[in-house]
Amino acid sequence: MRHGESLALTIEATQRSLDGRLREAVMPHSDPLRPRDNYAATDTFMAATSRHLAAVEAVVLPSVRRTVPDGAALVHDYVHAARQLEHTLALIKGRLYGEAYAVHLAWPTLWDTVRTQLAEHNRIERQMVEELIGYGDPTDVEALPRKVFEAETHGPTRPHPVLPHTGFLGLVARRIWTLADRFWDSAEGRVIPEPVHPAHHxxxxxxxxxxxxxxxxxxxxxxxxxxxxxxxxxx
Known part of the structure; x- marks a missing residue:
């Protein structure tokens, strides 16, 4: 496997998975015998996306900031895109569960917005991967897919757009809200999908x-x- 290929393939597979979960969430679920299918599909997309965003912030962004020329600007662009996406995910969650601040929002508008924001997030993420492969230490880059996977398995499963995303405060916030999210996931019976495994060597x-x-x-x-x-x- 060529240098950095495992990271590129893993991120590509994760992006395909998120795109597929988004399509499933948008798809109408009208089976009267399975009234909660729509909830499950939307919750699954939100959980997988929230967890991946947190993992990238915990694992990939520090490497980009440390090794890529002008990495701080690239990290800034990523965090901005991630916050926007998380904000829309929070609105989708509120709309899905009938919360007062979101009941007036139209589903087509929400889904169109999240499609655009996910595409922009994916674009910046691919750019970060390309830069890391070009400038990062090969040993460090090869270790990133496993680190991202492990971070996803221990990451928050709900969007938290207003919390710190980077640095020590971001680390503390992710740990606190991961515990809180797990508690509510268990209480509400949410099915949380497994992260995408790193590409095999x-x-x-x-x-x-x-x-x-x-x-x-x-x-x-x-x-x-x-x-x-x-x-x-x-x-």
């Missing part, structure tokens, strides 16, 4: 694939794995 060569009995038949694989010569020794 693909062996670098066809020979390596054969030796470990894990043939992937990667079209880009070489017959033998290419290893860079050690410094101080002839190639």
């Amino acid at each position: 693909r062996h670098d060569s066809l020979m390596a694939q054969y030796l470990v009995a894990d043939p992937q038949f990667d079209a880009d694989a070489t017959i033998l794995e290419h290893r860079h010569p050690r410094h101080g020794r002839p190639a």
